[in-house]
Amino acid sequence: MRTVSRTGVLTVALLLLVVVVTIASLVRFVLDTPDYTPLMWVSLVMYGLTMTVGEATRVDLGARRSVAPLGLAAGMATALTLAGNEGPITQDGPVLLALTTVSMGAAGVLVARTGTESVESLLQQAMARTLVIVALFLSYRGLLALQPAGQETGHLFGRGWPDAAAMVVLALVATFASFAVLRAIRPKQVGLPHRVSLLDELGDVWPLSAVTALGAVMVCLMDGLVGPVLIPLYLLPVVLMQAAVQRQAEQRRATRSTLDVLGRVTDVAGFTAPGHASRVAAMSVRMGRVFGLGERDLRDLETAALVHDIGQVGLSRPIPGGATTEVSALDQRRLALSAGGILARTEDLSRLALVVSRQAVRYRSVESLDQAPLAGRIIKVANAWDDLIGTDPDVEHRIHALQRLELAAGSEYDPAVVAALRRVLEQGGLMHPAGTGRRARTGPPPSEGDPVA
Amino acid sequence: MSTTTGRARVGRVTHGSTVVLSPAVRTRLLICALIVLAAGCGVLAHGISPDLDLGGVAVLTTLALVSVSLPTRGSRGHIGPSLTPVVQIAAIPIGGALAGLIVGAVSHLLIARRQRLASRLFNASMNAVMGAVAGLLYVAVGGVTGQQSGVGPLDVILHLGLPLVLAFLVSTLVNLAVLYLRLGWDRPDSREAFVRAALPGLRGQLPISVLVAFLFAVLWGPGGLQMFAAVLVLGPLAVAHWTLAQDEAERSSQESTVTTLVATFETANPFSVGHPDRVAELSARMAEELGLSPGEKAVLAHAARLHDVGLITASSTRRSAREVDVDYLVEISQHPDVGVEILQEIGFLAPVLPAIRHHHERWDGRGYPSGLAGEEIPLAARIIAVADAFDALTCAPPERQPLTDRRALARLRERAGTHLDPHAVDALGRVLSAGPWAPTMLVRADDARLVNHDDPVVSDLYADWSPEGDEDEPCPDPASAPPASVDSPADPARSPHRAVPLSGET
Numbered sequence: 001m002r003t004v005s006r007t008g009v010l011t012v013a014l015l016l017l018v019v020v021v022t023i024a025s026l027v028r029f030v031l032d033t034p035d036y037t038p039l040m041w042v043s044l045v046m047y048g049l050t051m052t053v054g055e056a057t058r059v060d061l062g063a064r065r066s067v068a069p070l071g072l073a074a075g076m077a078t079a080l081t082l083a084g085n086e087g088p089i090t091q092d093g094p095v096l097l098a099l100t101t102v103s104m105g106a107a108g109v110l111v112a113r114t115g116t117e118s119v120e121s122l123l124q125q126a127m128a129r130t131l132v133i134v135a136l137f138l139s140y141r142g143l144l145a146l147q148p149a150g151q152e153t154g155h156l157f158g159r160g161w162p163d164a165a166a167m168v169v170l171a172l173v174a175t176f177a178s179f180a181v182l183r184a185i186r187p188k189q190v191g192l193p194h195r196v197s198l199l200d201e202l203g204d205v206w207p208l209s210a211v212t213a214l215g216a217v218m219v220c221l222m223d224g225l226v227g228p229v230l231i232p233l234y235l236l237p238v239v240l241m242q243a244a245v246q247r248q249a250e251q252r253r254a255t256r257s258t259l260d261v262l263g264r265v266t267d268v269a270g271f272t273a274p275g276h277a278s279r280v281a282a283m284s285v286r287m288g289r290v291f292g293l294g295e296r297d298l299r300d301l302e303t304a305a306l307v308h309d310i311g312q313v314g315l316s317r318p319i320p321g322g323a324t325t326e327v328s329a330l331d332q333r334r335l336a337l338s339a340g341g342i343l344a345r346t347e348d349l350s351r352l353a354l355v356v357s358r359q360a361v362r363y364r365s366v367e368s369l370d371q372a373p374l375a376g377r378i379i380k381v382a383n384a385w386d387d388l389i390g391t392d393p394d395v396e397h398r399i400h401a402l403q404r405l406e407l408a409a410g411s412e413y414d415p416a417v418v419a420a421l422r423r424v425l426e427q428g429g430l431m432h433p434a435g436t437g438r439r440a441r442t443g444p445p446p447s448e449g450d451p452v453a
Numbered sequence: 454m455s456t457t458t459g460r461a462r463v464g465r466v467t468h469g470s471t472v473v474l475s476p477a478v479r480t481r482l483l484i485c486a487l488i489v490l491a492a493g494c495g496v497l498a499h500g501i502s503p504d505l506d507l508g509g510v511a512v513l514t515t516l517a518l519v520s521v522s523l524p525t526r527g528s529r530g531h532i533g534p535s536l537t538p539v540v541q542i543a544a545i546p547i548g549g550a551l552a553g554l555i556v557g558a559v560s561h562l563l564i565a566r567r568q569r570l571a572s573r574l575f576n577a578s579m580n581a582v583m584g585a586v587a588g589l590l591y592v593a594v595g596g597v598t599g600q601q602s603g604v605g606p607l608d609v610i611l612h613l614g615l616p617l618v619l620a621f622l623v624s625t626l627v628n629l630a631v632l633y634l635r636l637g638w639d640r641p642d643s644r645e646a647f648v649r650a651a652l653p654g655l656r657g658q659l660p661i662s663v664l665v666a667f668l669f670a671v672l673w674g675p676g677g678l679q680m681f682a683a684v685l686v687l688g689p690l691a692v693a694h695w696t697l698a699q700d701e702a703e704r705s706s707q708e709s710t711v712t713t714l715v716a717t718f719e720t721a722n723p724f725s726v727g728h729p730d731r732v733a734e735l736s737a738r739m740a741e742e743l744g745l746s747p748g749e750k751a752v753l754a755h756a757a758r759l760h761d762v763g764l765i766t767a768s769s770t771r772r773s774a775r776e777v778d779v780d781y782l783v784e785i786s787q788h789p790d791v792g793v794e795i796l797q798e799i800g801f802l803a804p805v806l807p808a809i810r811h812h813h814e815r816w817d818g819r820g821y822p823s824g825l826a827g828e829e830i831p832l833a834a835r836i837i838a839v840a841d842a843f844d845a846l847t848c849a850p851p852e853r854q855p856l857t858d859r860r861a862l863a864r865l866r867e868r869a870g871t872h873l874d875p876h877a878v879d880a881l882g883r884v885l886s887a888g889p890w891a892p893t894m895l896v897r898a899d900d901a902r903l904v905n906h907d908d909p910v911v912s913d914l915y916a917d918w919s920p921e922g923d924e925d926e927p928c929p930d931p932a933s934a935p936p937a938s939v940d941s942p943a944d945p946a947r948s949p950h951r952a953v954p955l956s957g958e959t
Contacts, residue, residue, distance in 0.1 A: 161681035164672075168685070207696055211689040218685050222668065225676055226614075227606040236664055237689035244696040251703035254801045258710035261798055265717060268795055269766040307713070313721035313765055338720060345716040346709035 011120070014127050022101040025094035034091045043081060043228035044095070048103045050074040050231055055107030055126075058117075059246045066117060067205075069212040069245075071107065072129055072178065073238045074231075075100055076171050076216035079137035081223055084155065089141060096137050100130050125182060132178040139170055164217060171213035179205055204295065211241040263306035271312040271319070273390055281305035283382040283424070284375075290420040291374065301375045304352045308359055308379050311338030325387040332360035359383070364411045377414040381405065381421055384413070398425070479638050480571055487578035487631065491554060494585035498550035502592040504599050505549035509673075510556065512680055513544040516687070517560035535658070536687060536694075538628075541584055542621045543666040545591045546613050547673045549598045553584030553591075553624070575635075583627045587620035594619055600674040609675050614667055621663045625655065665690065707801070715758050721765045724903055728844060731892045733757035735840035735884070736833075742880040742887075743836070753833045756808035760837050763792030763809075764906075777904055782915050785906045786821040789813055808833035812841065817871045819916035827874075835874035839865065839881050842873065845907035848892065858885055864909070872912055 036044070054070025061067060078099060082092045104126040112119055143156055143166065156163040179202075215238035222234040263277030284305040288298050312319065312335055319327055327335075340357025343349040352375075359376040366372045388401035402422060409415040474482070499505075520536040537560065544552035557580030562573060592598070596616030600609075629651060637644050665686060672682035719726045736757040740750050766788075793810045796802050811825055811834035818826030830838075846861040856864065862882055869875040884890070904911065 160677040161679055164676075164678050164681055164685065207692045211692050214685055214689050218668065218672065221672060221676055221678070221685075225606065225671055226609050233664060234668065236661065236668070237686065237693065240661070241689060241693045241696065244693045244700065248696060248700050248703060251700060251707055254799070255703060255707045255710055257799045258707065258714070261795060262710065262713060262717065265714075265765055265795060268791070269721070310713075310717055311720070313717055314723070342713060342716040342720055346712045348706040348709035349713055 011124055011127075014131075015123060018101060018127055018130060021097055025098040025101075028090075028094045029098050032091070034087060034095060036085075036087075039228060040085065043223055043231070044078070044099060046228045046231040047074055047078040047081070048099050050235065051078065051100070051103035052107045052110075054235075055104055056110045057242075058111065059242060059249060060116070061204075061245070061249050066121075066125070067208060067245075068107075068125070068129075069208055069215075069238055069242050070235060071104070072132075072175065073212045073215040073219065073235060075103075075129060075133040076136055076174060076213070077219035077223070077231075079133045080140055080167055080171070080216065080220040083137045083140040083144065084220070084224075086141075086144060092141075093134075093137065097130070097134060100133050101126075104130065128178050128181040131181060132174045135177065136170055136174040139174075140167065143170075164221060167217045167220065168214060171216050172210065175209040175213045176202070179209060208241060208245055211238055215241075259303055259306050262310060266309050266312050269313060269318075271315065272309050273386075275391070276386055277306050277309060279386050279390075280308065280379065280382045283385060283421075284378050286424045286428070287378050287382060287417065287420045288375075290423055291378075291416075293374075297375075300352060300355075301378060303349070304355045304359075304375055305379050305382060307343065307349075307352075308339060308356055308383060309335070310342050311335040311340075314338050325384045329360070329362065336360040355379070362412050363409075363414045372414075374417075377417050378420075381413050381417045385421060476639060477571070480575060480635075483631075483635060483638075484571075484574050484578045487575075487582050491558070491578065491581035491585040494582070494589045495551055495554050498585065498589040498592055501589075502550040502598055505551055506547065506599055509679075510544065510548040510552045512683075513540055513548060513552065514556045514559045516540050516683060517544075517556050518563055518565070521560050522565035535662070536690060538583075538621075538624070539662050539666045539669065540687070541580065542587055542617065542624055543670040543673070545584075545588050545620060546596060546598055546600065546617060546670040550588040550592045551585075552598075553588045553620075554581050555584070557581055557584035579628065579631045582631065583624040586627050587624035590623050591616045591620040596620070601677070604675050609671055613670060613675070617667055617670060618663050621659070621666060625659060711755065711758065711802075714762060718759075718762050718765055722761075724905070725761065725764075727892070728848070728907075729758045729761065731844050731848065732760065732837060732840045734892070735843065735881070735890070736836050738884040738887075739836050739840065739877060739880040742883045743832075743876070745832075749833065752804050752808065753836060755802060755805045756812070756833050757837050757840065759792065759796065759802070759805065760809050760812045760841070761788065761792065762795055763788035763790065765795070766791050777911060777914050779918065781904065782911075782918055785911070786813075786915065788906075790822050807831045808837060810834075812837040813912065813915075814838070815872050815912060815916060816869075816874050817916070819919055820872075820912060821915060824919075830874070835877045836880070839873050839877040841907045842868070842909045842912075843881060845905050845909070847890075849905070858890055868909060872909060872916075 051071050051074040054072070054074050055068045057070060058066045058068040079096060082096045085092055108119075108122045108126055111117055112122060147156060156166045215235055218237070219231060219234040223231060260278065263281065266272040267274045267276065281302045285298050285302050288301045293301065315335075325332075336359045337357045339359075340353040343356055344353040355373045355375040356379075358372050359379045361372045361376065361380075363372070363377065384405060385401065388404065389398055392398070402425065405413060405418050405421065409418040517537050517540040520540065541553050541557045541560075544556045548556075558577045561577040561580045564573065564576075568576075594616045595612060597608075597612040600613060632651075633644060633647065636647050669682055669686040672678045672685060673680075676682065678685065715729050718729065733754055736753050737750065740753050745753065789810050789812060793806045796809065797806060808831050811823065811830050814820040814823065814825045814830045814834060815838075816827060816830075816835075818824050842865060843861055846856045846864060847858060849855040862878075862885055865873060865878050865881065869878040
C-alpha cells in the first residue's frame, strides 16, 4: 500500500512542477515572442498538430500499458529541431515546453472524453513524455554547445551521418527512458515480488521504441531538407509500425478472450465452481512470479492454468463441486490426460499439452523433475488451493487449508511450490484480517495425517 | 542457320500452318527480348547522365539482395511495402541512371534462394528492364543523380521527388506488363485473375513504396547521410515487417483456440467426433455453389465448426438420451442460445453468433430457438442446417443404417420448403453431383442407440410439439406424434430412425 501512495505523491508533485513551468513558459512566450523564420513557425505548428493527433491515437498494449509512438516521435522531433535552432536556450526551451504541454493537454482532453483511459494514467504518461522530450532537447543542445566553434550551426560534426547517428543514440536513450519512467510511476501490483526483470519487459517494447526513435530523427532531418509541410508523411514508418503493433495487440486480445472462454466452459457446463479456472490462472501467475518466470513463460503458465480442467467435459457426470483434489489419483491423472489430449490437437497449444497432462502427477512419484514440469507443479498446488478455499473469505479456513497443503508437501506437492503459495498469500495480505501485520496462529491443528494424498 | 534448325527441332511444334512455341523456348525468347530492351534503355540513360557512384551501387545491391532473399510470409495482411523495389528505384537518384538496372539485375541473379535457372534469369532480366526504363525516364524528366547536401527544398522536390515518383510508377507498370505477357502466353485465362489480384494490393502499397523511396533517396544524397539513411529509413520498415510476421503467428494461435473449443466439444460428445469438421467442409462447398463473398465464407466456416458448442453444457444424461421426450426437446432447444452465450465474449466471433443461434430454425418457421422463417434466418444458418441434416442422415453408425448420399439428398429435397431452405438444398445437390463426398467417420460402438439431435425427425418432433405454438393445450407427448407422418411414408421400415425408439417406451 505504501508504494501506491508514494507514486501518488510523486505524480502530484510532478504535475505541479509541469503546470508551473508551463505557465511560466507561456508567459515568457507571450512577453518575448521569439523571432523565428516563417518556416520555423510552420514547423512548430505542424509539430504541435502532429503531436496532438499522435497522442490521441494511442495503442492499447494490454496489461494497463498503452503507448503513443506517433506522439512521442513528433515530440522528440520538435525537441531536436529546436535544439538545432541554436537560439538562446531561454527562448527555445520555453517554446518547446509550452508546445509540448499544450499539445499533450489537448490530446489528453480528447482521449479522456472517450473514457478509454483514466485521467491519472493519461497525466502520468504525458508527464513522462514531457520530461523525456525536455531531456532530449537539453542533451542535444548541450552536445552542440560543447563542440568547438567554426562548425556549421545546428549540426554535430558538420552535416552528415555522424550528426544523425548522435541524434539516433540520444533519441533511443530518451525513448527507453520514457518507458523506464512510466514503469517506475505505474502503480506496482500490490504485494507481489516484482522479479520480472526490466530486460524482460524491454524485450516486448524494443521494436516499437527503436522505430519511434529512428522516426523522430528522420522527421527532424527531413524537416530541414524538404520543409515542414510534409511532416505527417515523414512519420510513415512510425505509422506503419503503430498499425502493426495495434494489430498484434488486437490478435493477442482475441486469443486471450478465447482462452478465457475455454476456461469458463467447464463452469457453464456445471463441472467446476464458477470462476475456478480464472482464479487458478491468477494464482498460478503470482506463484510463477515468485519463481522468477519471464513474461513468455508466465503467459504459457496462465494459458495452461486456464484450461487445466477442460478434460472434465468428457465426464459422464460432474465431480461434486468440480474439486479434482477429491477424486482418486487415477481419475485425476485420467482427467489431466484428457485435457492434454484436447490441447494436443493444435500446433500452437500442443507445447502446453505436456504441462497439462502431467498436472496431476504426485511429486513423490516422479523420478526426475523433467517428468513434472514446473508449470504443472504450480498448477497442481494452485488448483488444490482453489478447490479447498475458492472464494471463501474466512481466514481460519485459509490457514487450515494452507496447513493441509503444507502437510502434503513433499509427497503430493512440490515443497518449493507450496512455499511460494505461502509467500504469495502472505504478501497479498490474504492470510490475516486486513492490517494485523503478523500471521495469525489460530488454525486448528491438523487432525488427519495426509488428508489430500 | 544451324541455330534456327536446332530450335525448330527442339522447340517448335507445328500444327498445320500455325507455329506454336514450347513454353521453355518462349521463356528464353522473352528473356532475350528483355535483355535487349534493358541494354537499349541503359545505353540511352547512360548517354544522358553518365555519372555512376559505384560504391553506393554496391551497397544498395547488397541491401536489395538481402531483402529479396529473406523469406516472405503469406501475403495476407501486409501493411508495409516490399523493400526490394524501394531500394532499386531509390538507387537511381543515389547512384546514377544505370543504378536501378544494376541493382535489380544483380540482386535477382544472385538471390540466395533455391530457384530454377530459368526463373532466376527471367526475374533478373525483368528487373533489369524495370530499372533501366525507370532510370531513363528519371533523367529524361530532369532528375538529378548523385545530388549532394546543401540544396534547397524546391530543388529536392523538383529534381528528385517528382522524377522519382514517375520512375517508380513506370517501373511498376513495366513489371505488370511483363508478368501479364508471360502469364498470358502460358495460360491466357489466368490474366484476368492476375489483374484482379494485383491491383488492390498495388493501390495500398504503391504510394507507401514511393514515399519510402523518396525519404531514402533524399536522406542519402541531399541529407548527406549516405549509408546511414538505410538505418534510418529501412530499419523501421524491417522492424514493422518483423512485427507483422509475429502477427501471423498470433493469428494462427487464435485459430488454434477455436480448434481447441471444437476439440473440447468433441471430448464432451464423443458421438460427434468429426461432425463439426464435416459440416464445415460441406458448408464451404455449398458456399462456393451459392457464390458467397470471402467474408461470408469465413463467418460460415467458423459458425459451422462451432455450431453445436452449446451442447457442451447439456447435461450428460440428456446428451446420451435414447428416446425423444419433452425433457429432451427442452434441453436440446437451448443449445443454440447456450452456444452463443459461451462464445459472445470472443470479439472476433461476433459476426458468427447469429448463424450459431439460428442453425435449428426451420424454413416454415417452426424451428428453435426464435421461430424465424424463410429469409429471416441468416443464410449461413440455413446452409449449416442443410449440411447438419445431411451429415446426420449419412454419417451414422452401421447399426442405424446410414443412407447413401443419393437417398439422403432425396430425403432433404422432400423437406425443401418446409424444414430446409430450397436454395441451400439445391446447392447441396450441385455439390454432390460435382464430386464425391466420402468423409471418414469414427464411431464408438455404444453410440448406436443414442438420439442424434441433428436428425431431421427430431426437428419435426420439435415443430409438432413447439412449446410456444399453442400454450393453452398441455404439451402433447412427442411420442404420440407419429414420425411416419413427416418422414418418408413410403418405406418406414427402412428408415434409419426406426432404430430410435421414438414411439413406445417413453
